[in-house]
Amino acid sequence: MQFDEIAGLRGSSAAWRLLRADNAPLILSFLGRVFVDENIREISASHLASLLDDELYALNKRLGEGTFPKTPKAYLDDWSAPAAGWLRKYYIADSDEPHYDATPSVERAVAWVNALRERGFVGTESRLNTVFELLRQIVYGTETDPEIRLTELRRRRAEIDAEIDAVERGDITVLDDTGRSDRYQQFADIARALLSDFREVETNFRALDRQMRERIATWGGTKGELLDEVVGSRNLISDSDQGRSFQAFYDLLLSTDRLDELTGLIGRVQTLGVSGTDPRLGHIHHDWLDAGGRAQATVRQLSEQLRRFLDDQVWLENRRVMDLLRGIETTAIAVRDQRTDDFRHDIDAAAPAIVLPMERPLYRKPAAASVDSSGIAAGHAEGSSAALFEQVHVDPAPLIKSVHKILRKQPQITLGEVVATAPLRQGLAELVTYLALDDAAFAKTFDDNATDTVTWSDDDGVTRTARIPRVIFTRAATTAGVARR
Known part of the structure; x- marks a missing residue:
């Protein structure tokens, strides 16, 4: 990274501002525990203020009265202000109470602080295997030569056959404690990172929706061109790289076979006694489903809001047309009785073009076509007509x-x-x-x-x-x- 890029991030990144804030330990510990650790993605203002009040009371009692002098509501207003950007404050349908959700900047800041902790064990073998597997998927997934693909498939089949022969001989290779810990550590990192990415996915969806609204609000062309632009971009969110990747992940996660397999695998891993096992990872796939369902709901909500926004734009345009017509009528009435020498109006012609009825061609009877119907015999229907009376009720x-x-x-x-x-x-x-x-x-x-x-x-x-x-x-x-x- 270059100096100017880092300097720009220092001034614009909400995560960087959070790390530099005077109350960074309070913000990171409280928001990290509520929104990240407990995977809460929507909480009412009263409930969040109650949790923060308990946190402030405990800290003031332990660190001294006046350490955090503001009220919980004041802290929440500061953290959700545009200058901070650590909480997203919004209203849900059929409710006049604001709700809160953490922004991706909080996720990044909490993850960076967690990465500062000293780790007694750092696995590398499983990550190298993952690198090899990802590279194979990229290379052979884009390969169009059938011979190269067949060669790779035969190599993988030979490895599987060799492993099957070894197991049949009783030669079974079992992962040791180090190998299990290595792979479990990588699984935990990916699982938590994937869960935190859903919040950023929602933010990116809202950014795409905001771009479409800005395009509509600043449109300078005709209404027909605007409709072409909107209709052509109606799948802007779902057809984006972010939308296609998210939909592929969500379809894979909703597969019954894959979900059952994932549930069974996670359950068995949690019972193997791997060192550093996190009980929360035992139901991480359910958290993925909840977070993915919320992202899907966000896309549906944004599509509905965009439709209402377009309806409002059409209503305003129709009202503007009616105002122009009333203005023309008012002006016409005002100048109706005025006679001025310099008032003039151009017409298309001095006299109308007239077409007399007799100049049109007279009616002509169409020529009759002769039809020979001799030699036609009565036919016989083949097949049964009972099927016409059969009805199926479901x-x-x-x-x-x-x-x-x-x-x-x-x-x-x-x-x-x-x-x-x-x-x-x-x-x-x-x-x-x-x-x-x-x-x-x-x-x-x-x-x-x-x-x-x-x-x-x-x-x-x-x-x-x-x-x-x-x-x-x-x-x-x-x-x-x-x-x-």
Whole structure:
């Protein structure tokens, strides 16, 4: 880094300002414990002020009265001010009480302070293996030559075959305590860093939304060009690098097989007795799901706010047009009775262009076409018409019950996963009924950027396959809150 870049960061970085603040130990310890350690991403002002009041009382009692003289509300106002930028203060729907969330700057400052601690053990072997694996994924993931890819796949297959032969011979290599500690330390670092990155992902989504609003507010072209710009950028958030990476991670985490495997692996690791085991990492994947769901909710909220913002812009534009028309009418009435010599108005022509009716061509009867209907014999219908009277009725209640049953265990599921759990019995009619489900306990979202394949067997035993846009059932907010309690 260059001198000017460091000097600029020193003046603009909120994390740097936090480290230089006089009350940095109080801010880092309190905000780090509440928002980072406990993974709280939304807390009311009254609750946060109550927690800070207890913290200030304990510190003043231990360090001396007057060490922290301000009230909790005053400290929170200072920390959420634009000059500080350590707390995000906002209002949620149907509430007149402000809420708080930590900014990514707090995450960075807390992580940097934690990195200053002396570590008795620093693992390096697992990180080198991770470097090798990442490089292989980059190189062979972008390789288009089939021979090179086959060579790599055969090499990996030979390694797996050799390991299988060794296990069959009874030659089993087990990680020692050092190897387990090394890998667990890297897992803990990545898990915590991934959880803290979600807060920065939300901030980046809001920055993209702010850029779109600024573009609309400062638009100088026509309304049609503005609509083209907005419609062309309606997926600005989801199509960005940040959005695509987050969606890929979230889809992978929502996979039932991968989630079950992850739960089992974390549970087994926590019981191996690895030194330095953190109990909180036993449910870190649930924290990932909660943080990812909040980021998804942020994207939906920003899209809804952008739509309302555009509606307001259209209303203001229509009001401006009406004001102009009223101004023209008022001016016309004011000058109606005024006769001035210098008042003039240009017209298109001195006389109108007239077209007489007789100048148009007369009606002409169209020529009749001769049709020869001789030699036509009566036909006989082939096949049975009974199928026209067959009706298939699909009861939506069992389908809704199947979706409820799965959403009690997880906040979100796709239609393909629902059908995999409860196979189709009435074929295409049942699939169409799934697409039309409507229930207050869950919301249904269509993702046109992804597709799912649904397979079923008809009455004749023939396997049918349908490719549909991805349908996501999401647990409603009230239902999700009850399920968590």
